[in-house]
Structures are given as C-alpha cells and as structure tokens.
Amino acid sequence: MFDNQDIIQELKRSTIYEVNLRQYTPEGTIAAFMPHLVRLKEMGIDILWFMPIHPIGIKNRKGSLGSYYCSRDFTELNPEYGSKAELKALIDQAHALGMKVILDWVANHAAWDNVWTIDHPEYFQRDEQGNFLSPYDWTDVIQIDHQNEAAHDALREAMCYWIREFDIDGFRADLAHLTPLHFWIKARHQTEAIKPGLIWLAETETPAYYQAFDIFYAWKWMHATEHFCKNDHAVHDLKHALHELKNGCPQQALQLFFTSNHDENTWNGTEFEKYGIFAKALSVFSFYYPHAVPLIYSGQEIPNTQRLQFFDKDELDWSHVAAYAGFYSILCKHRKKINLSDDLEFIDGHHRLLAFRRGEGDNVVWVFLNFSHHPIHHQLHVSRGNYRHVFSHEQHDNTDSLSIHLDPGGFVVIEKWS
Numbered sequence: 001m002f003d004n005q006d007i008i009q010e011l012k013r014s015t016i017y018e019v020n021l022r023q024y025t026p027e028g029t030i031a032a033f034m035p036h037l038v039r040l041k042e043m044g045i046d047i048l049w050f051m052p053i054h055p056i057g058i059k060n061r062k063g064s065l066g067s068y069y070c071s072r073d074f075t076e077l078n079p080e081y082g083s084k085a086e087l088k089a090l091i092d093q094a095h096a097l098g099m100k101v102i103l104d105w106v107a108n109h110a111a112w113d114n115v116w117t118i119d120h121p122e123y124f125q126r127d128e129q130g131n132f133l134s135p136y137d138w139t140d141v142i143q144i145d146h147q148n149e150a151a152h153d154a155l156r157e158a159m160c161y162w163i164r165e166f167d168i169d170g171f172r173a174d175l176a177h178l179t180p181l182h183f184w185i186k187a188r189h190q191t192e193a194i195k196p197g198l199i200w201l202a203e204t205e206t207p208a209y210y211q212a213f214d215i216f217y218a219w220k221w222m223h224a225t226e227h228f229c230k231n232d233h234a235v236h237d238l239k240h241a242l243h244e245l246k247n248g249c250p251q252q253a254l255q256l257f258f259t260s261n262h263d264e265n266t267w268n269g270t271e272f273e274k275y276g277i278f279a280k281a282l283s284v285f286s287f288y289y290p291h292a293v294p295l296i297y298s299g300q301e302i303p304n305t306q307r308l309q310f311f312d313k314d315e316l317d318w319s320h321v322a323a324y325a326g327f328y329s330i331l332c333k334h335r336k337k338i339n340l341s342d343d344l345e346f347i348d349g350h351h352r353l354l355a356f357r358r359g360e361g362d363n364v365v366w367v368f369l370n371f372s373h374h375p376i377h378h379q380l381h382v383s384r385g386n387y388r389h390v391f392s393h394e395q396h397d398n399t400d401s402l403s404i405h406l407d408p409g410g411f412v413v414i415e416k417w418s
Helices: 005-011 036-043 084-096 149-166 181-192 207-211 219-229 236-247 262-268 271-288 325-337
Strands: 016-019 047-050 100-105 109-111 141-143 170-173 199-202 215-217 254-257 292-297 344-346 353-360 363-370 376-389 395-406 411-417
Touching: 036 084, 036 325, 084 100, 084 149, 100 199, 149 181, 181 199, 181 207, 219 236, 219 271, 262 271, 271 292, 271 325, 271 353, 271 363, 271 411, 292 325, 353 376, 363 376, 363 395, 395 411
Parallel strands: 016 047, 016 292, 047 100, 100 170, 170 199, 199 215, 215 254, 254 292
Antiparallel strands: 109 141, 344 353, 353 363, 363 411, 376 395, 376 411
C-alpha cells in the first residue's frame, strides 16, 4: 500500500534503541540524557525510540509517578522531562549525529484527567450512567471510543503536530491492534504528506496491520526462546519457531527482535533472568537473522541486571564502564556495514547449536550460537579464501576449513574478507 522500499532497506541495516527517560539518569530529564547521544552514536545506534513523552495522568494513577502510557495531553511534553525547547534541541542534535527519533504513540486510551475529558468527553467510551470506562483491568486509563471519527481525527492531528513542530521521524504504536487498522492507514497517509519516509513500528503481530506499518513485534520468537532456554530442548524447536514466524508474515515483513524492553524488563524479568547465559547469543541472533530489526533497551549495554520499577523512580546505574557497549558496538556497526541477501541456510551440527549462513558469493557471514551448558566444537568447510572472526578479529588466510570453538552460551560470527 505504501511505497516504503527505501525505508525497508534502511531498516534492514539499522538498530533501534529504546529510551526510558525517567529511569535513564538521576534527573530523568532531556537535558541529563543529552550527553549520552554521542556515546549512543559511537555505539552504532541509528534510531532512538522514546517512550511516551506526554504529561502523565494524576487521577487514578498507579505508583508515585504513574504510567508513561497514561497521557493527559497528546500535544504537550511532560514537564518532569524538561521544556519543548530542550526536546527540539535533542532531536536536532540526534539528526546532526545521523540518528532518527521516533515517539511512542498510544491511540487506544488516555488518562482519566486527559484534557479531552473536559473539552470532548464524547471521545471516550462511557457506560449507561455516563461514566468513563477502562479497557481490561487498566484502571489508570480510560478507553477512547473508536467509533468516534472525530476522536481519531484529533489523535492524528496530534501526531502531525510532533512532525511539523519537532521534525520527528516516525512512531512506535503501543498495542497497535487495539486501534482499528483504518486509523493507522489514514494516520500514515496524513503524516507522510508532511514528512515522507517515516518509520512505523507496531506493537502487534496481527498480519493485516502490515498495511500500515513497517516493523512488527516478534513476540512468538521471544516466548519460544525463553521456553527453549529454560528447558533441555533441541534447536529443532527454535527452527520450527522461526518457520512459524516466517509463514505468519508477508514475505518482506520486518520484525522487531529483542531480549529486553520496558515491559519485559519490569514484568517478566531481565534478559539474564529469562535467558541466563544465552542472553548474549540471542542478541547476536537478532542482528543477523533476515527481516529482523534488533532492539536494545536502555541500559542493556551496562548491562542492567535489575527490574526497573514501572510507576516509580528507579534509575539505571551508570557509575561503572558500560561493559557490554563494545559487544553491541560490534553488532551495530557490522550490521550497518554488511549488505546481505535475505537467504539463510541452517548448518547441521550439535543438537544445541544454532548455526546458519547468510549471504552469497564473497558477501557471506556464518553465525554460530551455543545454546548448551557445555563447550561445542564444529568444523566448518568453506570455499578456499580469507576469513575473519567478527568479534575476536582472528584471521584465517587461504583456507578451506575453519575450526569453531564455542564456550557454553558462546557465539562466533565469521565473515569472508579480501
């Protein structure tokens, strides 16, 4: 429906970084986050996804600070984060560094004290007594009436405001499938008339929504990998999960792969709780699997090993050198450098070894991931040439055989080079 091949090709080489402003620094402000921009650029980040930046509802809020996803005004900035001038300066600097900025957008619900409850109460669902209704058991928010096209018009106009006034580069749609598809299709037409080539990331796995979005969530993969890592299964299960994932999407569909995000970290555990020693191997996978767009959540480069509170202040600890920054930097920069075809060939071996080949000819990469608690050795036969380990930089010249050694939970990425 949309001529988005240019952005699709760009996304295939990009990395998204989710920014949790509240917990990022002791101040929890835009100004305090700004110094991190250069560091994130140097790490290889291409797209900054900011969790909702709007003022948070006070009525029926949860915790002391409330949910980011409980907006009082869709065209205002949460004063706890700073001023709009500071936000504009942040976006300008990100652009100057070559990074894009996308905003989290909640189109399904709003705060009990959202400004529209006074000006336009008809924008929200109400019961027979005229009381606003909460979706599900989300008691801190009220349901927008998706039968009311005026409410949809207002939401879309608010989206356009952030593009016109702040030059943002796209949106991450919170629980996109809870809002009718036609809303998003019209939103994309309306916003891209202002700024073509926006990035559209949907928190959904509903195939029809690819009509409006470029990237979906890979939730099925996330659940399959957690189950796999916590049980003594063979990699056949992972291959089956990937097959199901591929068959459930249009051929060119992109999906967001992650080992953590704001929801998973808070409610289900850190990547180390969920995946143990296999967390880094799964991160490596997300950077090389065809049609995957990798996500790094705030603080994974530290690495953050705590569950961050959702409704209260619970900041990241940047007092030590970010030990995983180099790991992610290699992944981000190598992903950007290579331009592989979408073909993938699995390599048989140990029942807990997930290995595959990407690319063709001289533009090829081999990825080996050890999902066992024991070392694995594998002999890789290749066409004669020069090869290099992406992480260790070890080189093998004029060879046709490579000995691969993987520690428990280890990973090896090899590329052909001249």
